[in-house]
Amino acid sequence: MDTTDKSAASPSxxxxxxxxxxxxMKRLLGTPETPDVVRGVGDDAAxxxxxxxxxxxxxxxxxxxxxxxxxxxxxxxxxxxxxxSVNVSDIVAMNACPRFAVIALGLPANTTIEAVDALYRGFRxxxxxxxxxxxGGDTTKSRLLTLALTIIGEATExxxxxxxxxxxxxxLCVTGNVGASKxxxxxxxxxRDRLHAEGNSYHVDxxxxxxxxxxxxxxxxxxxxxxxxxxxxxxxxxxxDISDGLASEIHHVCRSxxxxxxxxxxxxxxxxxxxxxxxxxSDDPHDYAFFGGEDYELVFTVARDDLDKLxxxxxxxxxxxxxxxxxVQVTPSGSLEPLDAGGWQHFA
Amino acid sequence: MDTTDKSAASPSxxxxxxxxxxxxMKRLLGTPETPDVVRGVGDDAAxxxxxxxxxxxxxxxxxxxxxxxxxxxxxxxxxxxxxxSVNVSDIVAMNACPRFAVIALGLPANTTIEAVDALYRGFRxxxxxxxxxxxGGDTTKSRLLTLALTIIGEATExxxxxxxxxxxxxxLCVTGNVGASKxxxxxxxxxRDRLHAEGNSYHVDxxxxxxxxxxxxxxxxxxxxxxxxxxxxxxxxxxxDISDGLASEIHHVCRSxxxxxxxxxxxxxxxxxxxxxxxxxSDDPHDYAFFGGEDYELVFTVARDDLDKLxxxxxxxxxxxxxxxxxVQVTPSGSLEPLDAGGWQHFA
Numbered sequence: 001m002d003t004t005d006k007s008a009a010s011p012s013x014x015x016x017x018x019x020x021x022x023x024x025m026k027r028l029l030g031t032p033e034t035p036d037v038v039r040g041v042g043d044d045a046a047x048x049x050x051x052x053x054x055x056x057x058x059x060x061x062x063x064x065x066x067x068x069x070x071x072x073x074x075x076x077x078x079x080x081x082x083x084x085s086v087n088v089s090d091i092v093a094m095n096a097c098p099r100f101a102v103i104a105l106g107l108p109a110n111t112t113i114e115a116v117d118a119l120y121r122g123f124r125x126x127x128x129x130x131x132x133x134x135x136g137g138d139t140t141k142s143r144l145l146t147l148a149l150t151i152i153g154e155a156t157e158x159x160x161x162x163x164x165x166x167x168x169x170x171x172l173c174v175t176g177n178v179g180a181s182k183x184x185x186x187x188x189x190x191x192r193d194r195l196h197a198e199g200n201s202y203h204v205d206x207x208x209x210x211x212x213x214x215x216x217x218x219x220x221x222x223x224x225x226x227x228x229x230x231x232x233x234x235x236x237x238x239x240x241d242i243s244d245g246l247a248s249e250i251h252h253v254c255r256s257x258x259x260x261x262x263x264x265x266x267x268x269x270x271x272x273x274x275x276x277x278x279x280x281x282s283d284d285p286h287d288y289a290f291f292g293g294e295d296y297e298l299v300f301t302v303a304r305d306d307l308d309k310l311x312x313x314x315x316x317x318x319x320x321x322x323x324x325x326x327x328v329q330v331t332p333s334g335s336l337e338p339l340d341a342g343g344w345q346h347f348a
Numbered sequence: 349m350d351t352t353d354k355s356a357a358s359p360s361x362x363x364x365x366x367x368x369x370x371x372x373m374k375r376l377l378g379t380p381e382t383p384d385v386v387r388g389v390g391d392d393a394a395x396x397x398x399x400x401x402x403x404x405x406x407x408x409x410x411x412x413x414x415x416x417x418x419x420x421x422x423x424x425x426x427x428x429x430x431x432x433s434v435n436v437s438d439i440v441a442m443n444a445c446p447r448f449a450v451i452a453l454g455l456p457a458n459t460t461i462e463a464v465d466a467l468y469r470g471f472r473x474x475x476x477x478x479x480x481x482x483x484g485g486d487t488t489k490s491r492l493l494t495l496a497l498t499i500i501g502e503a504t505e506x507x508x509x510x511x512x513x514x515x516x517x518x519x520l521c522v523t524g525n526v527g528a529s530k531x532x533x534x535x536x537x538x539x540r541d542r543l544h545a546e547g548n549s550y551h552v553d554x555x556x557x558x559x560x561x562x563x564x565x566x567x568x569x570x571x572x573x574x575x576x577x578x579x580x581x582x583x584x585x586x587x588x589d590i591s592d593g594l595a596s597e598i599h600h601v602c603r604s605x606x607x608x609x610x611x612x613x614x615x616x617x618x619x620x621x622x623x624x625x626x627x628x629x630s631d632d633p634h635d636y637a638f639f640g641g642e643d644y645e646l647v648f649t650v651a652r653d654d655l656d657k658l659x660x661x662x663x664x665x666x667x668x669x670x671x672x673x674x675x676v677q678v679t680p681s682g683s684l685e686p687l688d689a690g691g692w693q694h695f696a
Contacts, residue, residue, distance in 0.1 A: 013455060040484065142492070
């Protein structure tokens with residue numbers, strides 16, 4: 001009866017990768033037939049009509065112990081906050097407002113009540129911060145700590161922004177700064193290794209690296225940015241959040257929109273703390289910025305005419321959308337190079 | 349930085365159990381403040397207003413390897429079908445129709461493409477059977493195979509039936525038959541043990557036990573039943589599905605509704621195949637029926653006047669709702685006994 005244990009006969013999913021898997025899923029599940037589905041599998045979130053010109057926007061994201069976090073250096077309260085932020089970010093990346101959440105938890109039986117309370121406090125803090133109501137959930141035993149959150153957002157149908165709307169001539173922009181989450185992960189892994197090597201006598205000094213660690217452990221979804229856009233009457237032409245990496249998201253937007261882009265690496269917004277960590281490791285901070293991932297900033301394209309309406313401190317223009325395909329970067333030294341997609345690949 | 353590894357200082361969740369955990373969660377998350385939430389944590393699914401007198405009904409349920417299924421005797425196609433059925437059943441148990449699904453998957457890296465395809469086929473078959481559209485998902489690497497589905501259903505606000513609406517004098521009923529899933533699990537575990545003991549030369553003969561095995565591996569949510577109710581203009585006063593066990597669901601309905609019930613054990617609808625399996629194991633088939641769980645039948649209470657409008661082959665009257673608290677059973681021998689809640693307890 002076993003259909004799974006045939007590794008000799010059938011190749012494993014590692015050979016097709018995450019995106020190959022998503023393509024397969026789309027094919028096997030077929031095209032939605034109901035007219036109420038405006039957008040199904042493929043963008044940051046799905047869009048379904050609820051009547052009166054309004055839509056619900058739905059996203060789900062799982063976080064699994066030892067893949068997405070290490071319980072040893074991820075306080076449970078932060079984990080709850082981050083799980084909510086990651087999902088809210090997908091709703092925000094559709095230019096919609098998060099409304100409701102359901103939470104499916106798998107908890108090891110020896111999890112302490114204290115730890116579960118901390119996890120729920122994290123959910124609660126994030127829910128309050130984003131105006132989300134947790135309306136339901138499911139809690140079950142599991143050998144690994146697992147979280148799967150689903151968030152439902154709301155918008156009018158014409159407010160929704162997809163990743164495929166970029167037009168040649170649009171400015172290509174990013175909110176906040178990038179690469180900080182990767183820098184935070186780097187130092188956390190270093191401190192963990194030192195702690196393992198030197199034992200409990202080792203004192204982890206997080207103060208000097210607080211900013212990047214915080215960006216990694218408790219990222220904040222850019223809900224305020226889309227509220228500001230709405231207030232000033234601007235609607236981007238394309239929009240995604242940075243979960244896998246800035247470069248791979250730019251590639252996504254360009255491929256989906258049937259265009260390309262020129263990016264100026266010198267304009268990458270990288271925090272001073274991020275540069276300092278990169279220096280410590282003799283890493284190139286541009287690599288953190290382009291390929292690090294988990295920044296949960298927004299990448300967006302917008303008509304040049306709208307740029308002046310936006311608050312300039314909230315974003316950086318990285319370059320321009322081009323009619324020709326492909327993404328090229330102007331390196332800090334001034335040469336033109338193709339920009340690698342890079343980015344995090346599950347199963348790779 | 350570790351807040352989880354304090355088992356010596358703080359009691360584990362095993363000491364409060366699943367329901368204690370849900371109560372804690374409700375308290376920590378607070379009461380929903382938005383008027384759009386008609387019902388939050390606590391029923392089979394949450395209910396949120398979407399305008400025009402209509403509601404979205406939302407539920408999430410996780411299934412985790414080695415807790416909910418054993419990959420060795422759960423074909424992946426069945427697993428996909430069951431995961432969808434379990435969630436659709438929660439929507440049906442609110443008297444709503446399932447519409448959209450999102451799926452969060454955790455897959456071991458050595459999972460074969462063949463296995464993933466089979467899993468998606470299972471989702472697709474169930475989606476087609478229930479009229480559900482899969483609109484999104486998330487796939488990530490995991491050491492354990494994990495599934496968390498979220499289903500969104502739809503109804504008008506006055507169609508929704510909660511578990512707390514039972515009134516003294518109502519008939520207490522159940523659809524289909526009960527205990528078959530438990531019987532199926534019993535024989536599957538027996539066959540697995542024999543296979544382990546005797547090796548691959550052992551031939552698993554599933555034909556004679558096909559019905560109960562099928563009820564365990566591919567339960568079907570009772571969507572047709574609630575469609576029939578709608579067609580004949582009947583709305584039950586209370587409604588739940590049997591995931592944990594018939595007895596515990598009856599207790600839930602009674603406690604939530606502030607009443608009690610008298611149940612006639614002799615009227616329990618138990619399939620011939622279920623009785624045969626119970627005989628083989630020298631088990632009492634009433635135990636399977638009352639405490640087995642995972643039948644995904646519907647337990648409902650309904651005004652006596654409405655009973656005649658319902659198709660009599662689709663359900664069985666088990667007893668009556670009483671004004672006094674507590675659930676008693678009239679045993680087959682005619683004596684009166686309190687009915688144990690029993691049922692599946694995670695973390696117990």
